[in-house]
Amino acid sequence: MNLQDFLSSLTKRGGGDRERTPLPDDLESAVRQVDGNVDLIGVFAASAEAAGARVRRTSGADWLTAIAGILGDLDATRICTQAAEVGFLSRARSAELSEHLRDSGMTVSTDTGDDELFSADASITGVSAAIAETGTVVCESGPNAARGASLIPPVHVAVVGAAQIIPDLCDYFEQLPGGPELPANVNLITGPSKTADIEGTLVTGVHGPGKLFIVVVATAS
Amino acid sequence: MSASTPFQQRVAAAVADKRVVRAVHLATLKKVEAREAGMDQLRDFEQIRSLAAQVKQHTLDYLPRYLEQFVEQIEGRGGAVHFAPDAEAARRIICDIATSRGLKRVVKSKSMTSEEIHLNQALEAVGLRPVETDLGEFIVQIDHDTPSHIVTPIIHKDRRQIALAMQRELGCEYTEDPTELTMIARRHLREIFRNCDLGISGVNFGVAETGTLCICTNEGNGRLTVSRPRVHVALMGIEKVIPRMRDLPVFLKLLARSSTGQPLTVYTTLISGPKRLQDADGPEELHVVLMDAGRSDIWAGEFREVLRCIRCGACLNACPVYRNIGGHAYGSVYPGPIGALLTPLLHPAGGHEELPRASSLCGACGVACPVKIDIPDLLVRLRAQTHRSHPLAKRVAMRMWLWAMKSPLVFRLGQRLLRGLLKDGGDGWATDGPGPLRAWTQPRDLPIPPKRSFRAIWQAELSNEDKRG
Known part of the structure; x- marks a missing residue:
C-alpha cells in the first residue's frame, strides 16, 4: 500500500469544519527549568548524582589520574576507549589517556568490535553534550563513536569538558541539526541502566552499564 | 482468566x-x-x-x-x-x-x-x-x-x-x-x-x-x-x-x-x-x-483527543478501580481508564461495552493525564453510546433512580424503603439489593444507610439554629 492510499482513511473524512488547534510557538518560557545564570557544573553534578551516576569534578591537570583511580577501585583491567575525537576527548587526549591507563597496568583497546566490547570491564567515551537540568550525558553515533561503547560494558566512564554543559534539555533539542548532519543514533543517558520490574525493587545494570561515572574536566582556558 | x-x-x-x-x-x-x-x-x-x-x-x-x-x-x-x-x-x-x-x-x-x-x-x-x-x-x-x-x-x-x-x-x-x-x-x-x-x-x-x-x-x-x-x-x-x-x-x-x-x-x-x-x-x-x-476511525469521530495518549500509565496508577482489580480484569491489552476508552474505540465490535462503566468517575485519571485527556468526560460520553446494551433490569433500576433524583418526595420515600430492605451482611455492607436494585448490587456492595439520613440531620440542625437564632 502507498502513502496516499493509506492516508485516504483520514483525508476522505477530513472533517474540514472541525476547529483546529494552532501549534504553540513559545514553548521555552514554560518548559525551560534551568538557565545559564547558575553554577552549571554544580547543577549538573547534583542532577546526575540524583539519577544514580557518580560524578568526579577534576581540573585539566588531574583528569587522567581521576579516571585511572575510578577504574583501579573497580579492579577493571580490560578497558575500551575511542580512537578519535568526541567532545573533550580529542585525538591527543585519547592517546594520552590510553598511555596513562596502560602505564597503570590496564589493557586498553581502541577497537569497539564485539569481542572487545563484550569482554571489557569498562568503557570510556567522550560526550557530545551534557545537560545540567537532568544530569544527562549525550552520546551521538559516528565513525569513531560506536553505539555499543556506552552500552555493552558493565561500567561506562563519560568524560565531559565543563564547557560542554548546557543548562536545559530544550537547549539540546534547539541546537540539533535537522539535515544530513543529524546523527543516525543519539542517546541521552541519565544515570545507570535501571529496572524496578520485580516488586518495585530498584536494580541497576539490567542490560546497560550498572555503573555510570561522569568525569567533569574544568580546563583553565 | x-x-x-x-x-x-x-x-x-x-x-x-x-x-x-x-x-x-x-x-x-x-x-x-x-x-x-x-x-x-x-x-x-x-x-x-x-x-x-x-x-x-x-x-x-x-x-x-x-x-x-x-x-x-x-x-x-x-x-x-x-x-x-x-x-x-x-x-x-x-x-x-x-x-x-x-x-x-x-x-x-x-x-x-x-x-x-x-x-x-x-x-x-x-x-x-x-x-x-x-x-x-x-x-x-x-x-x-x-x-x-x-x-x-x-x-x-x-x-x-x-x-x-x-x-x-x-x-x-x-x-x-x-x-x-x-x-x-x-x-x-x-x-x-x-x-x-x-x-x-x-x-x-x-x-x-x-x-x-x-x-x-x-x-x-x-x-x-x-x-x-x-x-x-x-x-x-x-x-x-x-x-x-x-x-x-x-x-x-x-x-x-x-x-x-x-x-x-x-x-x-x-x-x-x-x-x-x-x-x-x-x-x-x-x-x-x-x-x-x-x-x-477514532480520529474521525468525537473521541479524537484519546489519540493524544502517550502511554505513561499515570491514569492506571491514579485509578481506584484499577488499583482494586488490577489490569487483567479488564480483559484488554490496554487496561485502566485509558484502556476503558481505547479498547472499545479500537475494537467497536469486540464486546467491550462494560469497560467504560468500570469507573467511579472520580476524576483522578483526568488530573493525572500529562496530555490533559478529559478521560472522565469521555467515559461518560462512551457510556451514553452503549447504554442500550444494559440488561433490562438495570435499565429499569436506572429509570427509577432518575425518577427519585428528580423528586424530593420520591427520594425520601425511596430512602426509607431502602433502609428497611437492605440487609447488613455483617460488616456494614449490603451485598444484595431488592428487585431491580439487584442489577446494581450484584457486582458491587452498598453501604447500609445510617439510621438518620443526612437530610434529617440537616433539618434538625437548621431548627436548632433557629432556636439559638
Whole structure:
C-alpha cells in the first residue's frame, strides 16, 4: 500500500469544519527549568548524582589520574576507549589517556568490535553534550563513536569538558541539526541502566552499564 | 482468566485474589507519590501539560500533513516506511521482512502496539521465536502470562512466582532476590543480544520535521534492540507523530515523571535512519511500520483527543478501580481508564461495552493525564453510546433512580424503603439489593444507610439554629 492510499482513511473524512488547534510557538518560557545564570557544573553534578551516576569534578591537570583511580577501585583491567575525537576527548587526549591507563597496568583497546566490547570491564567515551537540568550525558553515533561503547560494558566512564554543559534539555533539542548532519543514533543517558520490574525493587545494570561515572574536566582556558 | 469470561466474573475473581490486589495497591500508590514528587520539581507543570495537550491536539488536527512529512524524511534518510491499515497487515509486513531476509534471531523491546496486534503469535506462526528483552516482558513471556500494566507489565506478580518461573524455564538456581533474578536474566539475554539479527521496537514519538524515532527506556534493552541487529523494525501507531524536534522536550519532561517520577528515562534514544556508511556499528536497515488499525476511525469521530495518549500509565496508577482489580480484569491489552476508552474505540465490535462503566468517575485519571485527556468526560460520553446494551433490569433500576433524583418526595420515600430492605451482611455492607436494585448490587456492595439520613440531620440542625437564632 502507498502513502496516499493509506492516508485516504483520514483525508476522505477530513472533517474540514472541525476547529483546529494552532501549534504553540513559545514553548521555552514554560518548559525551560534551568538557565545559564547558575553554577552549571554544580547543577549538573547534583542532577546526575540524583539519577544514580557518580560524578568526579577534576581540573585539566588531574583528569587522567581521576579516571585511572575510578577504574583501579573497580579492579577493571580490560578497558575500551575511542580512537578519535568526541567532545573533550580529542585525538591527543585519547592517546594520552590510553598511555596513562596502560602505564597503570590496564589493557586498553581502541577497537569497539564485539569481542572487545563484550569482554571489557569498562568503557570510556567522550560526550557530545551534557545537560545540567537532568544530569544527562549525550552520546551521538559516528565513525569513531560506536553505539555499543556506552552500552555493552558493565561500567561506562563519560568524560565531559565543563564547557560542554548546557543548562536545559530544550537547549539540546534547539541546537540539533535537522539535515544530513543529524546523527543516525543519539542517546541521552541519565544515570545507570535501571529496572524496578520485580516488586518495585530498584536494580541497576539490567542490560546497560550498572555503573555510570561522569568525569567533569574544568580546563583553565 | 480469559478475556471471554464475562466482565463481572473477571472482576469478582480479581478482587478475590488478595495477594494481587495488595501488590497492585502498593505498587500504584508508590508510583502516584513518585509522580507527584517528580511533577513538583517543575516550575509550572500545569503549563507544560497544557502545551503538551496543545501540541498533540494540533498534530492530530493536521495529521495527514505531518504523516506525509514524517514519511518523506525517513525515506530521505534511507529508512523504509510500510503502511499497515490494520493489525493483520502490520503482522504480515513484519513477518515478511523477517522471512524474506532469512532473519531468525528476533529480539523485541517493550511495545504496547506489538501487544495490541499480538505480534509474537504471528512471528511464532512463521517459525520464529521472538525474545522479549524488557525484564518484565521477559518474565511475562517465560511464564506464559500477559502484561497487566502498560509500563510495569508484571505489577501483579510477586518475587516467588518470578523465581519459580526463572528456575523452571532457565534452569537456574532458585532465588527470590530481585538483584540476583535480574542478573540471571541479564546473563541469559546477553548472549541472545550478541547474536540477534532482527530487532523489533515500538516508538514513543515520531518527529515529522526530521523523521526521527524517539524511544524512551530505562533498562538498555531498547538500545540493544535498535543497535545490535542487522535489521531494525519499528512498529508505530499513526498517532505517535509530533511536529518538531523542539517539541520533544515538552513531552520528555512529562513522560517519565508521569510514569515513575524520574525527570527523564535513563535512555532517550533518537533514531534518524539506519547506520551511516562510516558509522562504527548499527543496523543496516531501518523499517518503520506505520499502523492505523482503528485509529483513523477514532480520529474521525468525537473521541479524537484519546489519540493524544502517550502511554505513561499515570491514569492506571491514579485509578481506584484499577488499583482494586488490577489490569487483567479488564480483559484488554490496554487496561485502566485509558484502556476503558481505547479498547472499545479500537475494537467497536469486540464486546467491550462494560469497560467504560468500570469507573467511579472520580476524576483522578483526568488530573493525572500529562496530555490533559478529559478521560472522565469521555467515559461518560462512551457510556451514553452503549447504554442500550444494559440488561433490562438495570435499565429499569436506572429509570427509577432518575425518577427519585428528580423528586424530593420520591427520594425520601425511596430512602426509607431502602433502609428497611437492605440487609447488613455483617460488616456494614449490603451485598444484595431488592428487585431491580439487584442489577446494581450484584457486582458491587452498598453501604447500609445510617439510621438518620443526612437530610434529617440537616433539618434538625437548621431548627436548632433557629432556636439559638
